[in-house]
Amino acid sequence: MNILVTGGCGFIGSNFIIYMLGKYPDVNIVNLDLLTYAGNLENLKSLESSPRYRFARGDITDRDIVSVLASEKPQAIVNFAAESHVDRSIIDPSAFIKTNIMGVQVLLDACREFNIPRFVQISTDEVYGSLGPVGSFSESNPLEPNSPYSASKASADLLAHAYFKTYGLDVVITRCSNNYGPYQFPEKLIPLMITNALEDKVLPVYGDGLNVRDWIHVLDHCKAVDIVMRKGLPGQVYNIGGRCEYYNIDIVRLIINKLGKSESLIKFVKDRPGHDRRYCMNADKLSSSLGWEPEISFPEGIDQTIQWYLDNQKWWEGIKTGEYLKYYDTWYGDR
Numbered sequence: 001m002n003i004l005v006t007g008g009c010g011f012i013g014s015n016f017i018i019y020m021l022g023k024y025p026d027v028n029i030v031n032l033d034l035l036t037y038a039g040n041l042e043n044l045k046s047l048e049s050s051p052r053y054r055f056a057r058g059d060i061t062d063r064d065i066v067s068v069l070a071s072e073k074p075q076a077i078v079n080f081a082a083e084s085h086v087d088r089s090i091i092d093p094s095a096f097i098k099t100n101i102m103g104v105q106v107l108l109d110a111c112r113e114f115n116i117p118r119f120v121q122i123s124t125d126e127v128y129g130s131l132g133p134v135g136s137f138s139e140s141n142p143l144e145p146n147s148p149y150s151a152s153k154a155s156a157d158l159l160a161h162a163y164f165k166t167y168g169l170d171v172v173i174t175r176c177s178n179n180y181g182p183y184q185f186p187e188k189l190i191p192l193m194i195t196n197a198l199e200d201k202v203l204p205v206y207g208d209g210l211n212v213r214d215w216i217h218v219l220d221h222c223k224a225v226d227i228v229m230r231k232g233l234p235g236q237v238y239n240i241g242g243r244c245e246y247y248n249i250d251i252v253r254l255i256i257n258k259l260g261k262s263e264s265l266i267k268f269v270k271d272r273p274g275h276d277r278r279y280c281m282n283a284d285k286l287s288s289s290l291g292w293e294p295e296i297s298f299p300e301g302i303d304q305t306i307q308w309y310l311d312n313q314k315w316w317e318g319i320k321t322g323e324y325l326k327y328y329d330t331w332y333g334d335r
């Protein structure tokens, strides 16, 4: 099976490529990635000499490069490419609109032109908006995104659905909750808190710290994407979630305790504007129809993840320089 993965140098995409090439001897992957600030060739260094892996640097909004790769007629395109950080979308939504919406249009058009049998759009639970203290999101919930990031992802979902309805394109959409694990860029909560704690830097917790996220290990997400890519029904949406809710502050305290650091590093800072209070995914459809279940418990996964950041200090120290520091100062400077 030949797969065109987009955004494969980011956190989830690189874990997906490593997982797929490790699991299936008959899978070949081409990875199209622009290498934005979030893309890192180091993540896939172990595959550089693999005859089943090829990297192409390029933008999913660039019709020429997308056409060249789509004309090779992969059996599926799996789109991880996106601007993915909510806080950056608040600073400037432009890149989010371009990549997350227009880029998806380019990929969908290429699927039509080259008769690609399957397009997998990697979406997010954030398209559903925010939950109160009880209940969970199912696939039939309305789309009520609250940030420029989630609005751009919801737009892409609608576009993908429209191509299914209008052109009969074989599209499946996955919506996953918060991922954690190796290779996550240290702007997101868990790797930011681990690496800041290791550097004895302030741990900035937004608002009262009582926002809730539903955590899933990235490998469980990758396995779900594989199953949906192979067996999902055309035009369907599949929620993916870890059934693992935590308050942000409890995650931060847990990391501090595991690293033997002091809680005095915690600083409650000005809240994220439009901050969604709670996410919780109902993934029963995926479990009952395609037999997927998350396998990695949070206590096990977080221990492995902390250990990964301890073992790969060079990886994240290399990131926390230059552009990262400018972003950090812009966002956290006045908080």
Ligand code: NAD
Pocket: 006, 007, 008, 009, 010, 011, 012, 013, 032, 033, 034, 035, 036, 037, 038, 039, 040, 058, 059, 060, 061, 079, 080, 081, 082, 083, 084, 085, 099, 103, 122, 123, 124, 125, 153, 175, 176, 177, 178, 179, 180, 185
């Ligand atoms: P990431 O920011 O770590 O990686 C994004 C990758 O896309 C990078 O390699 C980047 O270089 C590439 N990219 C960005 N713009 C591009 C463009 N125009 N053309 C080609 N490549 C481009 O993101 P992630 O956390 O790995 O998320 C991957 C996908 O999963 C995203 O679509 C995101 O919305 C979705 N998602 C993420 C989570 C999560 O918790 N991280 C949860 C649910 C869904």
Ligand code: DAU
Pocket: 084, 085, 086, 087, 123, 124, 125, 126, 176, 177, 178, 179, 187, 188, 189, 190, 192, 204, 205, 206, 207, 211, 212, 213, 248, 272, 279
């Ligand atoms: O839910 C899926 C989404 O999860 C994905 O679609 C996004 O791509 C991904 O970035 C993530 O979005 P969140 O906004 O939930 O993740 P983030 O790690 O940025 O924040 C998690 C929670 O932690 C959120 O409530 C905000 C809070 N937070 C985050 C940061 C970076 C803090 O309190 N302090 C921080 O410094």
